[in-house]
Amino acid sequence: MRDLARRVIAQFVVDRRVLALAFARMADGVGNSFLIIVIPLYVTSDVVGGATFGLEEAMIIGIILSLFGFLNSSFQPFTGRWSDRLGKRKRFILIGLGGLTATNLAYLFAESYLSLVVIRGLQGVSVAFIVPTSIALVNELATTQDRGGNMGVYNTFRLLGFGAGPIAAGAVVNLGPYRLSGVTISGFDAAFSVAAITAALSYLLVTVLITDPEGTNANAGADLSIDIRDPSGRHLFDPIFTLGVASFFMAATIALLATIQPQVNARLEQGATWFGLQFAAFIIAQIALQTPIGRACDRYGRRPFIVVGMILLIPTTLAQGFVTSSEAMFFARLAQGIAGAMVFAPSLALAGDLAGEGESGSKLSVLTMAFGFGIAIGPLASGALVGYGFAVPFVFGTVLAVLGAILVTTQIEETLETASSPIAGDD
Structure with missing residues (x-):
């Protein structure tokens, strides 16, 4: 059993900064995947109203969820290239996590369909600052001999967070409202708060534990064409x-x-x-x-x-x-x-x-x-x-x-x- 435990632990032995980044992405993954479950429930609740522009609620949900993916993916080549030219991976990750924290808090004040669309769109842009620069940082902290293992550890913890979020999200919403120190918090507000806290925790982890590799600065002007x-x-x-x-x-x-x-x-x-x-x-x-x-x-x-x-x-x-x-x-x-x-x-x-x-x-x-x-x-x-x-x-x-x-x-x-x-x- 001890030998088996050692082998399992050895699988996750990587550069300290890679492991810290993996835990950071796990934390923000929990909060981000929370919203996949919470947003459709929020749209169909009595809290949200306003102009629908002739669209059914189901279509609005689809637009909100899809907009995140399309904006996130569309901006990634630009943020990835920009971080190459500046040679500052950590700065870009923090910009994205800061934006994610702020937009998660913004849901607490969103009461119209249009505001939800805008907030989710801004979240897509924020995550576009995180994804390519995080992968680039893992790549630069690794060597040819351990690059696959580093990528595997990073993706394992990121997916753990992404998979855990939806499991807890429905329970957080359904168990509300909550009473804390005489203040009543709805299930939705609690869910959005959890998402904001996990993003803020991720921001803190990156701030304290992550540094840019020295080689990134020295080659910031390299040819970046694809x-x-x-x-x-x-x-x-x-x-x-x-x-x-x-x-x-x-x-x-x-x-x-x-x-x-x-x-x-x-x-x-x-x-x-x-x-x-x-x-x-x-x-x-x-x-x-x-x-x-x-x-x-x-x-x-x-x-x-x-x-x-x-x-x-x-x-x-x-x-x-x-x-x-x-x-x-x-x-x-x-x-x-x-x-x-x-x-x-x-x-x-x-x-x-x-x-x-x-x-x-x-x-x-x-x-x-x-x-x-x-x-x-x-x-x-x-x-x-x-x-x-x-x-x-x-x-x-x-x-x-x-x-x-x-x-x-x-x-x-x-x-x-x-x-x-x-x-x-x-x-």
Whole structure:
């Protein structure tokens, strides 16, 4: 048991600043994911009113939630590049966390649909300051030999926070109102306060425990352009661009389930609890496997995991369109989560290997931006396609997975020279 415990602990041994940043992102992840559950409830409550511009409440909820993703993803290349030029990762992370704290507090005073749209939009821009600069900082604090493990640890704790938030959010709202020192606080106000406190805690952790690597300043004026075509001429597409496209396909595929809960529940004759478990299965697999897969790709190479993960994404996506039981859907989502874990951390590590000093923000933002757009596009695609048949969205996702697998198989080469796997080399 002691040896097992030592091995588990060893998986999470990384640079102190990476671990601090991982805990910081876990804290703000709790608060941010809180809002995914709380905002729809808040919109449909008696607290919010005002002009709807002819839109139904369901459409307003969709706009509020989607706007965050689109603005977050759209601004990431700019904030990533800007942080490269200034060489100040920590400053950008703090700007984003400060904005997130302020906007979470702003919900306490929002009583109209328009104000919710504006606040959520500002939150999307705020998080755009955090995501690419955090990934860039992890990349710069790592070396080629431990980059995958660092990315895995960072993503594990970030996903822990993101997964824990929705579980607690509904309870916080439903158990309100609360009485504290003679003051009555509604369930909604308590939820928004929790989100603000977690963002502020994250701000404090970054302020006290994080410093910029010295090499970032020395290379702040490096060439930050992103190529679509492979400049070496060995392949058709640039490897980082290829990883971005594959990340977009993967994210869109895993997000297909998000908007078709009624159709899934009707087909499988199940309730909301089963759907919640099925939706969470992907995150469960990610949390369990990100760190060990990240460590493994430091030893065996990045490319084998990315290729196998994209190939595994094909049957696990297609299966969801044809399963006939709740248990089968759960295991299909769990297997899809395994596929995603095999792609995500190794892709970031491979892109980090290719990024020169002072280029991490702009280079890695290609992947984070693409993933964000995929998460936003996937639910829209499934909502539009499910009317043609339950399996159609998943067949569409399978086609994307096939294209992604072809791209990474033909356009990506190994970057880890010491990889010991026989399939880790170049094509």
